[in-house]
Amino acid sequence: MTAVLTRVGLALGLPVVLVAVWWFASAGSTDFFFPPLRTIVEVFGPTWFGERLVDDVLPSLGRLAAGYAAALVLGVGLGVLIGSNRWVRAVTEPVLEFLRAIPPPVLVPVLMLVAGIGNGMKILVIISGCVWPILLNTVAGVRAVDGVLEDTCRTYRIRGTLRWRHLVLRSASPQIVTGARQALSVGIILMVISEMFAASSGLGFTVIQFKDGFQIPEMWSGVILLGLLGVLLSMLFRVVEHQVLSWYHGSRTAQKER
Amino acid sequence: MLTVDGLGKVYASHGRRVEAIGDLSFEVETGSFVCIVGPSGCGKTTLLRCCAGLLPPTSGTVTLSGSPVTGPPEGLAVVFQEYGRSLFPWLRVADNVDLPLRAAGVDRAERRRLVDEALDAVGLGDAHRAYPWQLSGGMQQRVAIARAIAYQPRVLLMDEPFAAVDAQTRADLEDLVRSVWQRLGVTLVFVTHDIDEAVYLGQRVIMLTSSPTRVAEDLTIDLPDERDQLTTRGDPRFTELRGRVYAQIQKAKLEGKAR
Amino acid sequence: MNALLGLAGLLGFGLLLEVAPRVGLVPERYFPPTSTILGELAGQVGERAFWVAVGDTVLTWLLGLAIAVALGVVVGVAIGSVPLVRAATSSTIEFLRPIPSVALIPLVVVLHGSTITSTLILVVYAAFWQVLVQVLHGVADIDPVARDTARSYRLDRWARVRYLTWPTALPYVVTGVRLAATVALILTITGELVIGSPGLGQLIATARQSGAVPAMYALIVVTGVFGVLANVVTRAAERRALHWHPSMRAEVPA
Structure with a gap:
């Protein structure tokens, strides 16, 4: 019982202290750029839980979800194709390494040119930024399929779809998840800046509008909202990862104990 | 021959x-x-x-x-030396035994019977739902043998x-x-x-x-x-x-x- | 053999992007052929403005990276060496880390305007976590037997950090630097693009506004080259730092 209390105390202690320090240190603030935390919290609700939730926040998240999902399908699909053929791998590797090395935000101006400034452009930007980490990690994962398991599948004549599902994709899944995690943070960055660059709605657009209009407490609330979304999405990711990779973490722990 | x-x-x-x-x-x-x-x-x-x-x-x-x-x-079936690597770590014991039968197109009821029999035969009748890595080395090799038995090679x-x-398990x-x-x-x-x-x-x-x-x-x-x-x-x-x-x-x- | 195939792949990719717009598969206005882009690149290389921008970008990037690494190592070793501090800060770190650094853009612009300082803050914030997390892993990885040995020989705290903590954590630090270098480059370009601080990103934004499409692509190629360089250099450094590590030894083919 005390052990649980200690853990809760350690987990909550510092965050509570930090928020309290911010709260009281900013309480009497007259600095225009650093409004009291109290004011920021007060404007948070009215700013984000009204029309803006439906008009800005949800569309942004929808575009992120659509782009991210498409990147996952595309990245894993192409990654499996490339990873399972030695020749294709050798030919495409430098090209992929180059495309991956391009900082994804520069794709915003390019895709604006090609696809305008609508939803399509923003989703395309998210796809084309998120796909590389997923693709390259999938390639690496598919390459690393265990030889003994490969032999097992061959002797027991496990082929076709069964082999893809139960051998290739599952073997590569720890790497795919690593790629997907990197892609998620890239995706959030791209969601925000594609809206900062050219948009008439969305989270990134609204926050920039507050900035331009010198609505400083509202701007701060936007910054906090973006932060909370980042934290929330990464927590969600962990839950999914826990489900998908429970066998992996379990077998790793079992190996260490032997 | x-x-x-x-x-x-x-x-x-x-x-x-x-x-x-x-x-x-x-x-x-x-x-x-x-x-x-x-x-x-x-x-x-x-x-x-x-x-x-x-x-x-x-x-x-x-x-x-x-x-x-x-x-x-x-x-033809093979039981490999590296039991830890020949079983699918992401499949439960019963599914490991079952997979070759699925690939062979055996129907569900028959598969179930074969898996149960094979696991009973190697003394793992109660380990259907465990993951391979939760078992000891000897038990993992039993699963691999059960997989071979169920396959009826x-x-x-x-x-x-x-x-x-270890020596005793080996006997x-x-x-x-x-x-x-x-x-x-x-x-x-x-x-x-x-x-x-x-x-x-x-x-x-x-x-x-x-x-x-x-x-x-x-x-x-x-x-x-x-x-x-x-x-x-x-x-x-x-x-x-x-x-x-x-x-x-x-x-x-x-x-x-x-x- | 693989190098040849890879070269063939690169050439093929360049050729595809040359031919596709020429035969009208994609509109040439938006997708200039490879030769046009390379020609534009050659033209840029001759201009002073280009080199000034490259200098600004590299300065922001490396300066941000250096600050992030220094901060990450110091904070990481300090937190990691004291179990109680580590336990007390872990939830805060887990919370602050996933906050997207682009969320800070409006804030830094309001405070510092379109300056390198603004971009630098973004870069440091994003890269810092990459280093910190790796250093924390590294410090936690110290072999308990080695730790007990150090204690039994009565090494003082400083000597333990110098001869035990640091060598164990070093490979992790290098991995952290590799991850941070990529993130730092992304945020450098982002800052220049969105905030308008001087550098390649800003040139790309200007090229887009003035409709100089080939110039835009040429500059993007340059950012890609920087990205590749960062990867190659840091991976080589990682291999050197890790040469003694079991995971590296295992990779030597038997």
């Missing part, structure tokens, strides 16, 4: 040629239990992989029931399956393999480096030389069919046969060093 005729295997990499198997010929009667022993590093695993159709030989042929082995043939190849388990697993063989009437080729194990298990023991590997001697084990750890290993005939195999392996090692 499994026939190995003039088998040779040369590994070539970076301009170096390593002759793993020189020239191997032997036959294994349908339904018999043959053990293959040899000094360590003599190409036993290479031989087994050629028999399983996992590795193309450089020269010679492997024939199973009259048809040449060019890839993994139907009705005509030929079962085992590659040093008990090299990595249990040896008796398990004997009983599986007697019940299924499967042709069993068992590769090992343990002389006692070879003599205790097999109807025949084929001894190999160091690489490049050849057959040093093909010995019939005339021990009674009913064997158990206590009486069989106490039998003077067992000691005699064991001594003979031991001498042959020692000779092979010395010749190997002299080369």
